[in-house]
Amino acid sequence: MEPPICALCGVRFDPGAATVRFSDYRPLPDGMVGHPHGLVWFCGAHLEAAEAVAHLPAEEALTTLRSNPPRNPR
Ligand SMILES: [Zn+2]
Structure with missing residues (x-):
């Protein structure tokens, strides 16, 4: 992870940080240590915007978010 x-x-290490599973999420095989494909960390300020594009593959979602940055609610 x-x-x-x-x-x-x-x-x-934002207190509100959480992972978002994108459409290309692949769980790790049993017993394998690492970070699953398509699982991405976001801080509390960006979590909602990330979840709004979770239907996309991770790379495409990140491109979308970077070209159209969400407003920071804080
Ligand atoms: Zn952020």
Whole structure:
């Protein structure tokens, strides 16, 4: 598992950080250690925007989010 670093803004260990599963999410095989494909960390400020595009593959979603940055609610 990767450390909780927001894929959009790079904030580390935000208390509201959580992972989003994108459409290309693939769970790790049993017993395998690592970070699953399509599972991406976002800080609390970007989580909602990320979940709104979770129907896309991770790379496409990140491109969309970066070209159309969500407003920071804080
Ligand atoms: Zn962020």
